[in-house]
Amino acid sequence: MILTIGWMYHDIMNLYGDKGNIMVLKKRCEDRGIDVRISYCDIGDDVDLSAMDLVFFGGGADKEQSSLMRDLLSRKENIQKALDAGVMFLLICGGYQLFGQYYIDANGNRIDALGIFDYYTVSGKSEERCIGNIAVRCELEGQSMTLVGFENHGGQTYDVATPLGDVLFGHGNTAQKKQEGFYNGQVIGTYLHGPLLPRNPEFADFVIMKSLRKSYGEQCLEPLSDDMELAAKNIMLKRMELL
Amino acid sequence: MKMAAIVFAKISGWILHLFHRGGSYPGQIALQLCPMILKRLQVHGEVIVITGTNGKTSTANMLAQSLKQANKKVISNAKGDNMRNGIVSTLISGATWKGYIDCDMVVLEVDELSLPYVMEHLPIDDIIITNFFRDQLDRAKEMEQLIQSLEASLHGFRGNLILNAHDPNTVRFAHSVPHAQCYFYGAEAQATDDVEEAKEGTFCPLCGNRLTYAHYQYSHIGTFACERCGFQTPFNALMATDVAGKSFRVHFHTYEAPLDALYMIYNCMAVLCMFDVLHLEKQCAKKAFQTFVMPMGRNEILQDGSRTITLHLIKNPTGTNEVLKQIAKDENEHVVLFVLNDHPQDGTDVSWIYDSDFERIFHDPTVCIITGGSRAYEAALRMKYGGFKKDIIIRDDLKDALQAAREYPYSIYVLATYTALAPMRSVIGGVLK
Structure with missing residues (x-):
């Protein structure tokens, strides 16, 4: 089996170690004999996202984010085609925000986003910036899991119809500490950096499984030894008094 | 309250010194007793500040020792106490009971987030900015926001700015601090294999266009130009040439950095550039580099x-x-x-x-x-x-x-x-x- 990943703006949207997620997806596939092919989709690159199994889009600083807007908007049709083709999406922070309606940055400028989903993001006041460790409880297709990560975002995301999970510790979509992220069965959007996947191996496998579905249908993944991963997660859960 | 603040801070400093402890505690006491203590101190001498992400401690210590080699009386925060309390501690320990600081030079390493405070409270003559890299984003938020806040606090500065010529985020200060005299330093291009490192200098800080690099030294340090607005590595930088391991040349003299690492040569060049600005003999710095002991760790x-x-x-x-x-x-x-x-x-x-x-x-x-x-x-x-x-x-x-x-x-x-x-x-x- 081959898993193809389209990695959007890998050299710009690469804040807070988000590339660690790609490292995890790659290794957890390869350990099971699944080859991984990565296609970089940077500014100006001619890449057909609908040919991918998974599209990954990480976070970046405001300034970097605004520099890629024109290129991103030019791909809107191709992104819609990928969604129709059943491609799985993993969007972190900036990537997550840009799939919504618009983003109002710290200086009050409105940046029109892809407008694929109804949610929108407004940069909070500087004292409202959500920074710190975060834990989120998710129910994902019958599988319940707790994700731990680190959030660092000024943007507050509103009108999320289908959140990824409930905030147990930290902030999430808004400083109100209720829900985190977005998930509609195909697109995952989240504020969790850390990076997200190394210490959330069950979630990494969930993403791999969902991504394989497009080309290979329902697949069962061999279990891997996750002692180190779960120890790393449990240390954080204990610190947040959730364990 | 100024006098009391100085007395308490000095005494606590001595007590800590007896137990071989240094640090920021005396400054904390002084600030509690007299929040405006820095403004009330009278500094006789040139105040030089070193800030940036990496290389602050090494550059400040090498500069202080080079100035001592040039027979200058120097006060510096050599142990890297570079936030508000530590800086106050350093200055009070060098002050008389009445708050006079009598020296030729004050050399202060200042944490980037503490710079606006120091700018407001001390008469600064020279500022060396080494570089800006991703560092503790949980504390500093995004790097761009940090730099913008520094630009705002330096806007009216009329002294000398000593800037790394190969970091777009330091060179931009030449544009955002209109009244300063700007000087640049750098090192000649080295062969490098750095392409996959996390880089901050991707876009032009003035117009937002993607920067073109003729060459990378390490990370985003290198020779850059913006093809849209012309922002680029300055031509008039004081440059290290013939770099080979620790050794490098500036004009007709050979120097040796304390460490075989390119970033250390940049730190040495910051010191030499400062020496030029002060019209001091660079040979004094050469001696200081030779005898320099790297800080712990x-x-x-x-x-x-x-x-x-x-x-x-x-x-x-x-x-x-x-x-x-x-x-x-x-x-x-x-x-x-x-x-x-x-x-x-x-x-x-x-x-x-x-x-x-x-x-x-x-x-x-x-x-x-x-x-x-x-x-x-x-x-x-x-x-x-x-x-x-x-x-x-x-x-x-x-x-x-x-x-x-x-x-x-x-x-x-x-x-x-x-x-x-x-x-x-x-x-x-x-x-x-």
Whole structure:
């Protein structure tokens, strides 16, 4: 089996170690004999996202984010085609925000986003910036899991119809500490950096499984030894008094 | 209250000194008694500030020692107490009871986030800005926001700005601080293989266009130009030429940096550029470089029987990458011990370890990687997912971690984050007795 990943703006949207997620997806596939092919989709690159199994889009600083807007908007049709083709999406922070309606940055400028989903993001006041460790409880297709990560975002995301999970510790979509992220069965959007996947191996496998579905249908993944991963997660859960 | 603040701060400083402690506590007392204490001190002498992400401590210490070689009376925060309380402590310990600071030069390393405060309260003559890299984003938010806040606080500055010519984020200050006299320093192009490092200098800070690099030295330090607006590496920089290991030339003189590392040559060049601005004889700096002892944990080499233990402070991707490059040069078998803490001074977000290129040391001579500290498992996962195939050993306790490393008959490289450095240093000291 081959898993193809389209990695959007890998050299710009690469804040807070988000590339660690790609490292995890790659290794957890390869350990099971699944080859991984990565296609970089940077500014100006001619890449057909609908040919991918998974599209990954990480976070970046405001300034970097605004520099890629024109290129991103030019791909809107191709992104819609990928969604129709059943491609799985993993969007972190900036990537997550840009799939919504618009983003109002710290200086009050409105940046029109892809407008694929109804949610929108407004940069909070500087004292409202959500920074710190975060834990989120998710129910994902019958599988319940707790994700731990680190959030660092000024943007507050509103009108999320289908959140990824409930905030147990930290902030999430808004400083109100209720829900985190977005998930509609195909697109995952989240504020969790850390990076997200190394210490959330069950979630990494969930993403791999969902991504394989497009080309290979329902697949069962061999279990891997996750002692180190779960120890790393449990240390954080204990610190947040959730364990 | 000024007098009382000085008295209490001085006395507490002496008491701490008796117990071989230094630090920021006297400054904290003084600020509580007299919040405007810095403004009330009378400084006779040139005030030089060094700020930026990496190289502050080394540059400030080399500058202070070079000035002493030039027979100047210098007050400096040599131990790296670079935030508000530490700076106040330093200045009060050098002041008379009445608050006079009588010296030729005050050399202050200042934390980037404390610079606006220092600008407001001290009469600063010269500011050296070394570079800006990703560093503790949980504390500093985004780097762009940090730089913008520094630009705002420097806007009216009328003194001398000494800027790294090869960092677009330092060169931009020449545009955003209109009344300053600007001087630049750099080093001639070196062959490099850095393409995959986390870079901050991708876009033009003036117009937002993507920058074109003729050449990278390390990270985003290099020769850049914006093809849209013309923003570029200045031509009139004081340059190090003929760089070979530690040695480099400036005009007709040869110098030796304290360490065989390009970033150290940039630190030396900042000192030499400052010397030019002050019209001092650069040969004095040459002597200071030769006798310079690196601060604790900056490539500190300790002898453990027939092996060496090398201690490195690491705190952000760029500094870490430079350390990893040095380890990668060692062709003899060795063990790497990485202590990762996530206390506020280390940065509570440990994601930066994924922006650091640990894969560089996944070569044959690295026989084992041991991880320790409050986020030991996270450090171990970084190695695992980076593809390190040999043993990864996790030890919560620092003594156990060092012991695990010493079970191998090889030299040891210890990488420690800020709060892990002193405890690790004392654990190593314990076994060397």
